[in-house]
Amino acid sequence: MTTTRSDGELDAARLGMWVFLATEVLFFGALLTAFSAYRWAHARAFALAAGRMRLRLGALNTGVLLTSSLSMAAAVHLAREGRARAAARALLATGLMGGAFLAVKGVEYAGHVRDGLWPGPAFAGAGPERLFFAFYFCLTGLHALHVIVGLAAVGAAGASCLRRADGSEPGALVENVGLYWHFVDVVWIWLFPLLYLLRSAR
Amino acid sequence: MKALLGTWLALLALLALTVALAGARLAPPAALAAALAAAAAKTALVLLIFMELGRSRWAQRLAAAASFLMMAILLLGALDDYWTRPEDAPPRAPAERVP
Numbered sequence: 001m002t003t004t005r006s007d008g009e010l011d012a013a014r015l016g017m018w019v020f021l022a023t024e025v026l027f028f029g030a031l032l033t034a035f036s037a038y039r040w041a042h043a044r045a046f047a048l049a050a051g052r053m054r055l056r057l058g059a060l061n062t063g064v065l066l067t068s069s070l071s072m073a074a075a076v077h078l079a080r081e082g083r084a085r086a087a088a089r090a091l092l093a094t095g096l097m098g099g100a101f102l103a104v105k106g107v108e109y110a111g112h113v114r115d116g117l118w119p120g121p122a123f124a125g126a127g128p129e130r131l132f133f134a135f136y137f138c139l140t141g142l143h144a145l146h147v148i149v150g151l152a153a154v155g156a157a158g159a160s161c162l163r164r165a166d167g168s169e170p171g172a173l174v175e176n177v178g179l180y181w182h183f184v185d186v187v188w189i190w191l192f193p194l195l196y197l198l199r200s201a202r
Numbered sequence: 203m204k205a206l207l208g209t210w211l212a213l214l215a216l217l218a219l220t221v222a223l224a225g226a227r228l229a230p231p232a233a234l235a236a237a238l239a240a241a242a243a244k245t246a247l248v249l250l251i252f253m254e255l256g257r258s259r260w261a262q263r264l265a266a267a268a269s270f271l272m273m274a275i276l277l278l279g280a281l282d283d284y285w286t287r288p289e290d291a292p293p294r295a296p297a298e299r300v301p
Binding site: 179199 | 203206207209210213214217220221223224230233234237238240241244245248249251252253258259261262265266268269270272273276277280281284
């Protein structure tokens with residue numbers, strides 16, 4: 001494998017991505033802090049509200065996202081070996097799983113709206129439960145936005161792999177898209193227990 | 203590639219474990235501790251192996267560690283007010299303080 005990029009350059013690119021991800025950690029961290037404070041104050045109502053979530057769909061989506069991280073890690077591995085076409089296929093699999101995640105999320109959202117759980121004036125539940133669903137739509141909506149941005153980035157990385165199918169240059173793009181995608185996975189790893197698992201039946 | 207597959211299997215096992223625990227109807231503090239411990243374990247696997255922090259340059263590790271340290275300060279600083287309140291003194295609504 002020949003490379004036109006020095007290792008130092010790749011390290012610098014990854015460091016830049018980590019600094020960006022640090023701002024993302026604090027962005028979601030502030031929201032999760034607010035959620036934790038309200039959950040502490042309204043523990044019973046939040047647990048009841050979480051009991052209205054569809055655990056199976058949430059667990060399915062967690063599995064889909066964890067698996068998409070595997071194919072993303074494989075894509076980075078393959079790109080480093082100069083196997084650009086195989087890397088592009090792994091990125092395609094990652095993108096398809098990201099799309100599947102959003103589709104399941106859409107089904108869930110539609111179900112919540114049908115059940116009257118949109119935190120508007122017609123909300124079907126007690127006050128603090130509405131607060132839970134305001135956080136739910138805010139947190140999962142912002143996360144879904146990150147998945148959409150991630151899908152665009154995965155597409156760009158896949159196109160770049162196909163352009164370099166001669167195996168000339170591993171490229172920082174695939175590496176950094178990988179870091180971003182794994183980070184979006186980590187955010188969901190925390191949203192899933194906080195929003196779905198800490199539940200109690202009515 | 204084998205390490206990646208093993209990590210993925212461990213992540214799915216942790217997911218199955220947390221979903222099973224949610225059905226086990228643990229007491230709320232135990233359920234919270236179990237859910238957070240499993241999420242922390244999943245996060246460690248993704249960060250160290252998928253994101254390669256286990257063998258990254260020190261500057262990348264520093265940026266990652268600093269972000270989680272800052273978030274911990276934010277979270278603990280906000281919640282210590284709740285943790286340190288005595289059980290018999292629930293938070294008072296602002297209206298109650300009006301003389």
